[in-house]
Amino acid sequence: MPEEPTSAFLPQLVGQAFNLMLDGLYQRLVEAGYDDLRPTHCLNVFRFMDCDGTRPTTLARRAGMTPQAMSELVGYLEQRDYVRRVPDPNDGRGRVVVYSDRGVRAADVSSAYFADMEARWGAVVGPDRLLDVKSALAEILRTDVRG
Secondary structure, three states: OOOOOOOOOHHHHHHHHHHHHHHHHHHHHHHOOOOOOOHHHHHHOHHHOOOOOEOHHHHHHHHOOOHHHHHHHHHHHHHOOOEEEEEEOOEEEEEEEEEOHHHHHHHHHHHHHHHHHHHHHHHHHOHHHHHHHHHHHHHHHHHOOOO
């Protein structure tokens, strides 16, 4: 049970909301037949992929992972037909990771889940308050107020 906002620290609330979101995403993916995807695939690979493909080393850097760890994630996704490694159109010696058709469909399920989640959360707190939360977080991230 989440703590009351007056007794919880902001990082606890953000973390709990994040976990709620991930649990819902995983459930939606399983219901849609993508039970071999894990949150780590969405968090560390899919969200960092560019539409026209991304080098595995770039994915690793963006995710804050070693290239070896990223290679394992990409290999797992490639074996299950979510992504493909194809020649880099800008440098034939390199390869980029692109979505396969199955990966595009799974990404569509994820996008629909996030839109539905925002609508449900907006129904709970009101669309204006949810927009305020989004705006405040965006401003904090833009300002990068590290201690």
